[in-house]
Amino acid sequence: MHRILPLGALAFALVVVPGCTSSASMNGSVGAGGASAGVMVGGAMMLPSQTLVENASDASNLTTLVSAVQAAELAETLSGDGPFTVFAPTNSAFEMVPESALNTLLMPENQGQLQGVLTFHVVPGRLAAADLRDGQTLTTVSGETLMVTKANGRVMVGNENGMATVTQADVYASNGVAHVIDSVLMP
Secondary structure (H helix, E strand, C coil): CCCCCCHHHHHHCCCCCCCCCCHHHHHCECCCCCCCECEEECCEEECCCCCHHHHHHHCHHHHHHHHHHHHCCCHHHHCCCCCEEEEEECHHHHHCCCHHHHHHHCCHHHHHHHHHHHHCCEEECCCCHHHCCCCCEEECCCCCEEEEEEECCEEEEEECCEEEEEEEEEEEECCEEEEEECCCCCC
């Protein structure tokens, strides 16, 4: 039986790509050049040698995402070879989702819906912020489409249901890259 978790616990699994700034390159994290230093997310060092899930589990601002990934039984998949690009919503992004809707998604009988929402935040391949172009469409693991918008030095992703801004880009992991975002995206 799964516990109903606070909104903050869902934020771990999704990687958000707010803003156009590549914190990884500014902080020497792994990029095209293969540097091995990490970047700080949620008070923890994100290491390129760890998986997306391992890194997210250490970030205090992604605990809701991690809990949601675990409840959806996606942790093993997102710890696999990938590569994956994850738009990871923060705990505060999950707090904007009505609590009743979030609690409903976390119920064991709604695991399929939760998986759909979470996989809507994941794109196959390793897409750095520099790879994202204004007007680009991305096909998510769930088969849905995300639109990329770049304006005024910021990167946004989303669809007709809403847009999220990447707040921290290029958080590299052994099996992909995460971009921290400020909203939960809905398919």
